[in-house]
Amino acid sequence: MDPDKQSAERQATILLVDDESINLSVFGQFLAPYYQVLVATSGQRALQLVRGTPKPDLILLDVMMPGMDGYQVIGQLKANPKTVDIPVIFVTALTSDLEEERGLSLGAVDYIYKPCHLSILLARIKTQLELKNARDWLKDQNAYLEAEVQRRHQENQAVHLQLLQSEKLAAIGQLAAGIAHEINNPIGFVSSNLNTLNGYLRDVFAVLDACGAALDEKPLSDQTLQNLRELKQAKQIDYLRGDIPELIAESREGLSRVRDIIQDLKDFAHADKNDWELGDLHKGLDSTLNIIGNELKYRCTVHKQYGEIPQIYCLPSQLNQVFMNLLINAAQAIESKGDIHIRTGCADQNVWVEISDNGNGIAPENLPRLFEPFFTTKPLGKGTGLGLSISQNIVRKHGGRIEVTSQLGQGSRFRVWLPIRPPEFGPAE
Ligand SMILES: Nc1ncnc2c1ncn2[C@@H]1O[C@H](COP(=O)(O)OP(=O)(O)OP(=O)(O)O)[C@@H](O)[C@H]1O
Numbered sequence: 001m002d003p004d005k006q007s008a009e010r011q012a013t014i015l016l017v018d019d020e021s022i023n024l025s026v027f028g029q030f031l032a033p034y035y036q037v038l039v040a041t042s043g044q045r046a047l048q049l050v051r052g053t054p055k056p057d058l059i060l061l062d063v064m065m066p067g068m069d070g071y072q073v074i075g076q077l078k079a080n081p082k083t084v085d086i087p088v089i090f091v092t093a094l095t096s097d098l099e100e101e102r103g104l105s106l107g108a109v110d111y112i113y114k115p116c117h118l119s120i121l122l123a124r125i126k127t128q129l130e131l132k133n134a135r136d137w138l139k140d141q142n143a144y145l146e147a148e149v150q151r152r153h154q155e156n157q158a159v160h161l162q163l164l165q166s167e168k169l170a171a172i173g174q175l176a177a178g179i180a181h182e183i184n185n186p187i188g189f190v191s192s193n194l195n196t197l198n199g200y201l202r203d204v205f206a207v208l209d210a211c212g213a214a215l216d217e218k219p220l221s222d223q224t225l226q227n228l229r230e231l232k233q234a235k236q237i238d239y240l241r242g243d244i245p246e247l248i249a250e251s252r253e254g255l256s257r258v259r260d261i262i263q264d265l266k267d268f269a270h271a272d273k274n275d276w277e278l279g280d281l282h283k284g285l286d287s288t289l290n291i292i293g294n295e296l297k298y299r300c301t302v303h304k305q306y307g308e309i310p311q312i313y314c315l316p317s318q319l320n321q322v323f324m325n326l327l328i329n330a331a332q333a334i335e336s337k338g339d340i341h342i343r344t345g346c347a348d349q350n351v352w353v354e355i356s357d358n359g360n361g362i363a364p365e366n367l368p369r370l371f372e373p374f375f376t377t378k379p380l381g382k383g384t385g386l387g388l389s390i391s392q393n394i395v396r397k398h399g400g401r402i403e404v405t406s407q408l409g410q411g412s413r414f415r416v417w418l419p420i421r422p423p424e425f426g427p428a429e
């Protein structure tokens with residue numbers, strides 16, 4: 001058997017449409033060894049067959065037919081998404097260039113004059129089927145690639161969210177350690193003061209007990225009086241009189257420090273609300289500084305130069321997160337001992353908060369990448385590279401922007417600009 005006839009194209013289905021049954025019979029017999037052949041003697045019948053199974057892979061279409069002509073048939077095929085991709089070859093006795101042009105402009109892939117050499121017809125059919133297969137393959141590949149891109153995009157988003165989550169947890173852990181340290185300190189000296197006071201009270205009660213016993217002695221002997229004086233001396237009652245109020249004042253101060261830290265923590269987190277409101281940026285900066293003070297104080301001195309700024313409409317706890325990220329970055333850029341300056345000011349309808357450091361600065365080639373998620377120059381486990389990207393998102397949400405200037409080896413300056421009234425609030429009344 002001719003190997004050609006065994007090829008994959010043999011599986012293809014060709015629909016022959018012609019009102020002359022002699023043509024159908026000649027073409028049909030010639031093509032039958034190569035393809036599955038369907039025949040239709042009218043346009044209407046052809047349209048019925050394309051809706052059934054097997055769906056034709058290619059249509060040989062006569063132009064001049066009674067009722068619906070070939071141009072009308074192709075018009076309907078091209079208008080239907082289910083049949084638009086079936087290649088159509090016109091096989092016609094109309095031999096004018098104009099007719100050929102019309103056929104091709106309607107979407108036919110080829111135009112063959114009758115009568116034609118059957119082997120040429122076969123070659124043209126093969127070419128068109130190969131083209132169709134290639135097109136179908138490309139379409140499948142495209143669909144596969146699109147699905148793959150979509151799947152990977154979703155996968156990336158899931159990883160991104162997971163990283164954000166672990167970044168948040170790490171930040172909370174770090175903060176918690178800092179806060180524990182800050183609270184531990186006053187708690188430590190309050191509890192040591194209570195121990196001292198306990199000892200003092202025992203001494204005071206010993207003197208009081210001795211006084212009580214002396215009161216029962218009648219008459220009071222000189223010896224008892226002498227003993228009392230000596231006991232008072234020994235227990236340093238005069239010293240206790242001065243030290244006890246000091247210990248109490250110190251303990252009160254320690255407890256109020258703990259209370260302030262907890263209040264700052266509440267302010268920082270704004271745990272109870274996440275609404276837009278008129279916020280005081282200086283208050284936000286101060287409570288943020290108190291929260292991360294522990295992280296900063298061993299490395300740098302913080303200098304505050306607050307200007308006159310109005311309150312702004314904002315999400316205060318989110319802005320605090322921005323300040324925290326900038327301050328921690330500044331501190332991390334300082335290797336041993338350095339300075340951080342926090343300045344604020346106002347221009348037109350905007351306020352700005354600037355955090356500058358004299359740390360190691362940023363290489364010029366890194367400047368354009370700072371706000372990319374996951375861009376970090378810090379060692380593994382130290383930075384995730386999300387701080388600035390999160391901060392930029394928050395600032396953009398407020399209708400603001402972050403400006404950066406830096407000199408390698410000299411330090412960096414991050415200036416956050418925020419509109420007093422973000423755009424979504426519309427103009428002030
Ligand atoms: N003040 C600064 N001085 C020097 N380099 C900085 C400063 N702020 C940011 N950078 C550079 O920008 C990079 C990205 O900062 P970002 O805050 O986004 O991530 P990170 O600090 O590396 O990690 P993360 O904030 O997630 O812990 C840093 O790795 C660092 O190279």
Ligand SMILES: [Mg+2]
Pocket residue numbers: 325328329383386387388
């Ligand atoms: Mg950071």
